[in-house]
Amino acid sequence: MTEDLLQVLRAYALQNAVRHGDAPKAGAIVGAVMGKHPEFRSRAKEVSALVRQVIEEVAALSPEDRLRMLEAIAPELLVVPEKQATRKGELPPLKNAERGVVMRFAPNPSGPLHLGHARAAMLNDAYLKRYGGRYILRIEDTDPKRVDPDAYRMVQEDIAWMNLGITEIVYQSDRFDLYYQYAVKLIELGGAYVCTCDNDRFRELRRAKKPCPCRGHTVEENLNLWEQMLDGTFAEGEVSLRVRADLEHPDPAMRDYPIFRVLTSTLHPRIEATVYPLMNFTVAVDDHLLGVTHVIRGKDHIANTGRQRYIFDYFGWTVPEYIHYGRMGIEGVVLSTSEMHVGIDAGTYSGWDDIRLGTLRALARRGITAEAVRNAMVAIGTGDTDISFSWENLYAENKAVIDHDADRYFFVPGPVTLPISGAPATVAEAALYPNDSARGTRSLAFNGTVILPAAEIRPEVTMLRLKDLFNVSISFEDGVPHLAYAGDSLAEARAAKAPIVQWLPNEAKVPCLLHQQQGDQSGFCEPGVRQKQGTVVQFERIGFVRIDAVTSAGVTAYFAHR
Ligand code: GLU
Secondary structure, X not given: OHHHHHHHHHHHHHHHHHHHOOOOOHHHHHHHHHHHOXXXXXXXXXXXXXXXXXXXXXXXXOHHHHHHHHHHHOHHHHOOOHHHHOOOOOOOOOOOOOOOEEEEEOOOOXXXXXXXXXXXXXXXXXXXXXXXXXXXXXXXXXXXXXXXXXXXXXXXXXHHHHOOOOOEEEEHHHHHHHHHHHHHHHHHOOOEEEEOOOHHHHHHHHHOOOOOHHHHOOHHHHHHHHHHHHHOOOOOOOOEEEEOOOOOOOOHHHOOOEEEEEOOOOOOOOOOOOEEEOHHHHHHHHHHHOXXXXXXXXXXXXXXXXXXXXXXXXXXXXXXXXXXXXXXXXXXXXXXXXXXXHHHHOOOOOOOOOOOEOEHHHHHHHOOOHHHHHHHHHHHOOOOOOEEOOHHHHHHHHHHHHHHHXXXXXXXXXXXXXXXXXXXOEEEEEEOOOOOHHHOEEEEEEOOEEEEEHHHOOOOOOEEEEOOOOEEEEEEEOOEEEEEEOOOOHHHHHHOOOOEEOOEEOOOXXXXXXXXXXXXXXXXXXXXXXXXXXXXXXXXXXEEEEEEEXXXXXXXXXXXXX
């Protein structure tokens, strides 16, 4: 009997030590044993005596031996519960992915990619990396009204920036002949009919769950009408090919939706066509023909998934695994491509990388890395709960990526020039990176006059510490500040609660404009920043910034985050 109890206690002590990587805790073990083995509850005294014994035993074992022993005496306790298996930053496993996956990212080329796109792009990519396989970039350009010719290039640039493991690229505009062939097949299977009804009339009938007269066409009639569609017999808006879906379906969106239309008023930048397939048809046909195994897309596509199933069913194809993630509200930036277009045309935004926009190129301009975007998106994951995007999390991820390479510099916004009386001329050696002398220093020569952020000079502040230089006392005469040398001691500055402030020698300063979403700040930065074009540095006490441009007139920087 004692042996039974001992063995159970030992098993839970081992499990506890394996999970937490340190010596097992008595309370947790007793709790687990009593919970799982009510038969031992009456032997509480014995339990507390024996638990000490097993803790000692287990504590003496190496981590490998603990694991081996647990495997030997209670393998069932090795199984990690589902909740723990998906830690933060780890995506849940995909069903049917053991033999590799075929994923796709399917943007419309209507503008550059933004944060919303990055979620689909990065999640698909993360699974590709996990399971191996193919990752198709599918350019969904079958609606000429939503194609911006420049976007073909921009999408590719954004994908290169995201560093996606794309293995092949497919343009839907290259596949119109294929879509026409499958349209004919679908008609032959009785799955689609050509409808020439007036649109409003059709909608009325559909609302009433009634078939329109065209639904009764024979296959031959439909094939003839389809030929006429292709021949140009019908004008734009006069005709469509519809899926014969379910008129009784409670969701009107599932009832006989269109899959082809005639469009002559808008030209396509890549092809000449008058009959255009619609998205649900091209997506279904391509997901099948390209062998896509898993589709990860937003909840806003759930109705489309329903529509696409009709097409899969008519052809007898197996549907991929669908995962629909929840909506993600993103505050503080513009995400609507049409709003961006209008703003750029009107000159409200400087371009697609204006930092008030949520485009990836705007993030890149600020020094946000693709790696941080990836980590943030993987942390958000595929859950179907609606969430609001956390900029703070993105910034924390980005800081982890950039901090170590970011040299430190002084930037003095809104500067005031002030002499300091009684101070010896000296050279401050300020660390390029804190507590890492190997990185070296910047030398700032003090020669009597400095510039400081004017906002730091306030009547209630009587002492300042000029960072890496010395302390100054401040007195006011008729509202005019006078600065005087007040010793070098950092300890004294701390004791006096003196603000530590960035500064620059008046003789060695470079004009610098810092762009921020809330507005620009102008001032001066250190000359060393001129060597940092294209990199991220930290402006001390301000935050991380990307040095965007360096010209003879000065430096332009973009604010990333604190
Ligand atoms: N082109 C569609 C979109 O960007 C995606 C289609 C899909 O994921 O099925 O919304």
